[in-house]
Amino acid sequence: MTTLKLQTDIGRLTLKNPVMTASGTFGYGLEYADFCHLNALGGMVLKGTTLHPREGNPYPRMAETPAGMLNAVGLQNKGVKTLIKDLLPPLQAHLSEAEAADKTGMPTRILVNLSGSTVEDYVEAAELLDAAEAVSGVELNISCPNVKQGGMAFGTRPDTAAEVVSAVRKAYRGPLLVKLSPNVTDIAEMARAVEGAGADGVALINTLLGMEVDIEKAKPVLSTVTGGLSGPCVRPVALRMVWQVAKAVKIPVVGMGGIVDARDAIAFLMVGASAVEVGTANFEDPASAEKIAAGIAAYMERKGIADVRSLIGVI
Amino acid sequence: MNAQTKRADVAFTVVENRRLHPRFVRLTLQAADGLQPAQAGQFVQVRVPSSLHSFLRVPISLHEIDAAQGRIALLIQEVGEGSRWLSSRAAGDRLDVLYPLGTGFRRPASAEAPLLLVGGGCGMAPLYGLLKQLKQGPKPHAGRIAFLTGARTAADLLMQDEIAALGAEAYACTEDGTAGEKGLVTVHPVLQDCAFEQVYTCGPTPMMKAVAAVAQAKRVPCQVSLENKMACGIGACLCCVTPDKDRHHRCVCTEGPVFDADILGW
Numbered sequence: 001m002t003t004l005k006l007q008t009d010i011g012r013l014t015l016k017n018p019v020m021t022a023s024g025t026f027g028y029g030l031e032y033a034d035f036c037h038l039n040a041l042g043g044m045v046l047k048g049t050t051l052h053p054r055e056g057n058p059y060p061r062m063a064e065t066p067a068g069m070l071n072a073v074g075l076q077n078k079g080v081k082t083l084i085k086d087l088l089p090p091l092q093a094h095l096s097e098a099e100a101a102d103k104t105g106m107p108t109r110i111l112v113n114l115s116g117s118t119v120e121d122y123v124e125a126a127e128l129l130d131a132a133e134a135v136s137g138v139e140l141n142i143s144c145p146n147v148k149q150g151g152m153a154f155g156t157r158p159d160t161a162a163e164v165v166s167a168v169r170k171a172y173r174g175p176l177l178v179k180l181s182p183n184v185t186d187i188a189e190m191a192r193a194v195e196g197a198g199a200d201g202v203a204l205i206n207t208l209l210g211m212e213v214d215i216e217k218a219k220p221v222l223s224t225v226t227g228g229l230s231g232p233c234v235r236p237v238a239l240r241m242v243w244q245v246a247k248a249v250k251i252p253v254v255g256m257g258g259i260v261d262a263r264d265a266i267a268f269l270m271v272g273a274s275a276v277e278v279g280t281a282n283f284e285d286p287a288s289a290e291k292i293a294a295g296i297a298a299y300m301e302r303k304g305i306a307d308v309r310s311l312i313g314v315i
Numbered sequence: 316m317n318a319q320t321k322r323a324d325v326a327f328t329v330v331e332n333r334r335l336h337p338r339f340v341r342l343t344l345q346a347a348d349g350l351q352p353a354q355a356g357q358f359v360q361v362r363v364p365s366s367l368h369s370f371l372r373v374p375i376s377l378h379e380i381d382a383a384q385g386r387i388a389l390l391i392q393e394v395g396e397g398s399r400w401l402s403s404r405a406a407g408d409r410l411d412v413l414y415p416l417g418t419g420f421r422r423p424a425s426a427e428a429p430l431l432l433v434g435g436g437c438g439m440a441p442l443y444g445l446l447k448q449l450k451q452g453p454k455p456h457a458g459r460i461a462f463l464t465g466a467r468t469a470a471d472l473l474m475q476d477e478i479a480a481l482g483a484e485a486y487a488c489t490e491d492g493t494a495g496e497k498g499l500v501t502v503h504p505v506l507q508d509c510a511f512e513q514v515y516t517c518g519p520t521p522m523m524k525a526v527a528a529v530a531q532a533k534r535v536p537c538q539v540s541l542e543n544k545m546a547c548g549i550g551a552c553l554c555c556v557t558p559d560k561d562r563h564h565r566c567v568c569t570e571g572p573v574f575d576a577d578i579l580g581w
Binding site: 060284 | 324371544545546547550555
């Protein structure tokens with residue numbers, strides 16, 4: 001077997017392979033350690049985090065839908081201070097122990113998905129993350145559909161998106177990705193706006209706004225009526241949007257939306273994603289991200305492809 | 316103890332599918348090796364084939380656990396596509412199972428304490444498992460155990476003989492009065508008197524709330540096992556939360572599914 005090059009770059013951020021886990025589907029990482037070799041991942045994007053802890057939305061927060069699910073968790077999280085103080089150190093310790101045995105010699109990157117209700121909150125949390133050594137990058141969440149204030153409100157207009165991105169850009173010096181909402185008319189315009197505001201890359205797609213009804217009770221299934229749709233059902237929409245955005249911006253694109261296997265992941269690379277995130281699939285198979293990384297390597301070997309970067313943007 | 320238990324994705328083989336009722340089967344599963352110990356009240360996430368309507372695993376509480384022998388049993392109630400598929404598994408079929416998940420029932424401090432178990436529907440599964448662990452575990456419970464079952468009609472009462480065979484007092488309530496007391500479990504004198512030091516309950520939410528209210532009025536601690544809808548089962552998605560008294564959201568799949576009723580704000 002020839003040595004496969006799985007390494008990929010999201011701008012300044014080098015990953016040992018193109019597979020990361022998506023925020024909101026992988027907790028703070030260690031939840032999965034019994035089932036998945038975390039050091040087999042290129043990176044993991046931790047649970048959407050805000051400056052202050054949040055309790056999130058009332059139950060019910062989840063509905064199963066054809067080939068996917070709706071969620072309305074509403075950014076329940078422990079807040080950025082607890083994340084940095086209590087949650088990152090054990091994750092980092094786990095990873096460094098595992099990395100000692102890893103032949104690539106490269107770390108699994110820890111990224112934090114950052115959300116907020118006001119520009120000031122985003123900035124204050126970003127400053128704290130800037131000082132946190134364990135954090136390799138920030139994925140700015142301007143696209144959560146499940147919170148009343150902030151979230152998607154920032155991410156559905158180019159001017160407000162640019163405002164929050166440029167403010168965070170000043171506060172956070174490391175690699176800054178911006179996670180885009182698919183609930184817009186022109187996603188390429190949104191991507192260009194955040195590129196202009198100083199983003200190092202864009203990540204897409206967040207969930208699609210949807211709803212489900214319980215006809216026995218004649219009521220919406222979710223406590224919030226609407227929620228975010230994810231899973232294999234969104235993949236063709238996500239793939240189309242990643243393809244459009246990759247053509248529209250010069251900064252790297254991280255693709256996600258319904259990826260469940262290596263075939264799906266490779267399709268995202270081919271339409272221009274430099275890396276991918278695996279989300280809802282983690283619920284069905286907690287080892288899916290690790291299996292997808294191995295599957296990409298197997299595909300490259302079968303096709304005689306030495307460097308994964310040669311797959312990026314061939315379409 | 317549960318927190319330190321290493322969870323795993325275990326490949327089981329079905330060894331028996333026994334129908335207990337038109338809507339319930341008991342699946343007995345065998346792992347290739349021994350299993351981590353598990354507590355009654357803990358649960359598993361079983362992979363079912365993706366279909367037009369379902370994509371996620373099906374969470375099912377452990378019904379019987381013989382960890383040393385690598386054997387577990389699940390009580391399957393046919394409610395949706397996933398559980399219907401599971402109920403039609405036959406000996407020799409393979410199942411992919413995340414085991415063991417969550418926090419189970421806590422044993423009483425004293426082995427002499429009189430205990431009351433109150434179950435209904437598929438809530439019988441973990442309570443029967445608890446009874447078995449109490450009676451047949453390494454330190455068998457010496458105190459009195461009463462097991463009250465609620466059902467619509469006599470034909471829906473599950474495992475009554477097995478409960479009695481384990482040495483528990485078996486009581487029943489049926490809504491139509493065809494067996495035991497007529498009415499819901501809350502009318503039964505064994506619950507009304509509540510001469511116990513601990514109550515355990517699992518079943519439909521309104522039943523558990525009513526049982527917990529009776530226990531609370533008598534100042535008897537009550538553990539309830541919730542069945543909130545969940546996606547991951549391992550504390551990552553936070554879909555399954557329930558509010559506690561301080562309106563903080565508790566994660567049912569990791570902090571529960573078994574909670575002290577006292578702390579809940581349901």
